[in-house]
Amino acid sequence: MPGSSGAGVRAGVRRSAPIFAALGDETRLRIVVRLSRDGPLSIAELTADERVTRQAVTKHLQRLASAGVLRSRRFGRERRWEVEPAALDVAENHLRAISAEWDAALARLKAFVER
Amino acid sequence: MAGAPDRIVKSILLRATRQRVWDAIADHRQFGEWFGMRFHAPFTAGATVRATIVGTTVDPATAERQRQYEGIEFDVVVERIEPQRLLSFRWHPGGIEAGVDYTREPMTLVEFTLEDAPGGILLTVTESGFDRLPPERRANAFNGNAEGWAICMTLLERYVAQSAAHAG
Numbered sequence: 379m380p381g382s383s384g385a386g387v388r389a390g391v392r393r394s395a396p397i398f399a400a401l402g403d404e405t406r407l408r409i410v411v412r413l414s415r416d417g418p419l420s421i422a423e424l425t426a427d428e429r430v431t432r433q434a435v436t437k438h439l440q441r442l443a444s445a446g447v448l449r450s451r452r453f454g455r456e457r458r459w460e461v462e463p464a465a466l467d468v469a470e471n472h473l474r475a476i477s478a479e480w481d482a483a484l485a486r487l488k489a490f491v492e493r
Numbered sequence: 494m495a496g497a498p499d500r501i502v503k504s505i506l507l508r509a510t511r512q513r514v515w516d517a518i519a520d521h522r523q524f525g526e527w528f529g530m531r532f533h534a535p536f537t538a539g540a541t542v543r544a545t546i547v548g549t550t551v552d553p554a555t556a557e558r559q560r561q562y563e564g565i566e567f568d569v570v571v572e573r574i575e576p577q578r579l580l581s582f583r584w585h586p587g588g589i590e591a592g593v594d595y596t597r598e599p600m601t602l603v604e605f606t607l608e609d610a611p612g613g614i615l616l617t618v619t620e621s622g623f624d625r626l627p628p629e630r631r632a633n634a635f636n637g638n639a640e641g642w643a644i645c646m647t648l649l650e651r652y653v654a655q656s657a658a659h660a661g
Binding site for chain 2: 473476477480481482483484485486487488489490491492
């Protein structure tokens with residue numbers, strides 16, 4: 379909302395620090411970009427493109443999953459990786475942030491009328 | 494974006510008289526005090542009222558955070574006033590960035606309603622019309638409300654688009 383307190387930005391920064399940390403590696407960033415374009419992909423398919431071992435790719439995927447950037451799903455006998463869809467729902471996140479700003483504004487109103 | 498949520502609805506019980514609550518909403522000076530802005534004119538139906546961001550007087554921590562936006566101006570267009578019961582206006586939601594012309598963009602509608610409730614007044618605020626906003630406004634990285642994820646994903650989407658363009 380206009381007159382934003384900046385609390386949304388602050389909260390967003392706090393939440394996203396682990397995400398940036400997870401993305402702060404060229405191989406991992408490349409994996410995310412690849413998956414957002416071509417996903418879901420198996421580890422074998424991802425490894426074929428990278429000049430790193432399957433084991434290293436697995437480690438990177440786990441790191442990205444724990445930051446909430448990726449998720450894996452089983453397709454038949456194979457596990458495939460994709461970008462976490464919730465992470466892409468920008469509109470909903472934006473609305474959630476505005477919603478939080480309203481919570482804060484109404485708390486100020488309450489303090490104002492009840493003092 | 495199809496299926497995207499269109500509105501935010503919030504209610505809060507205020508332990509104060511209807512008059513007190515109404516004045517805090519409808520009196521432009523009082524509204525500005527708790528919200529953290531200075532309105533240049535009273536609220537009257539149909540009026541476009543200019544506002545300047547200043548710190549709220551209610552909460553020092555919020556006032557401190559608002560300082561980075563201090564002096565930025567924007568307009569609200571007052572829609573309806575039903576004394577003691579309802580006030581609504583339109584504005585441009587999300588961060589207000591100095592020097593950006595928002596006048597051609599759709600506005601959201603903010604509506605305050607007052608109802609009697611045990612112990613006070615139930616105030617409900619509804620902000621609607623988000624589905625009409627352009628996607629870049631929803632995800633605007635300069636937006637004071639945008640969450641880190643939105644910023645991340647916008648940057649990433651741009652990056653993907655660029656690398657796709659280079660690749661192909």
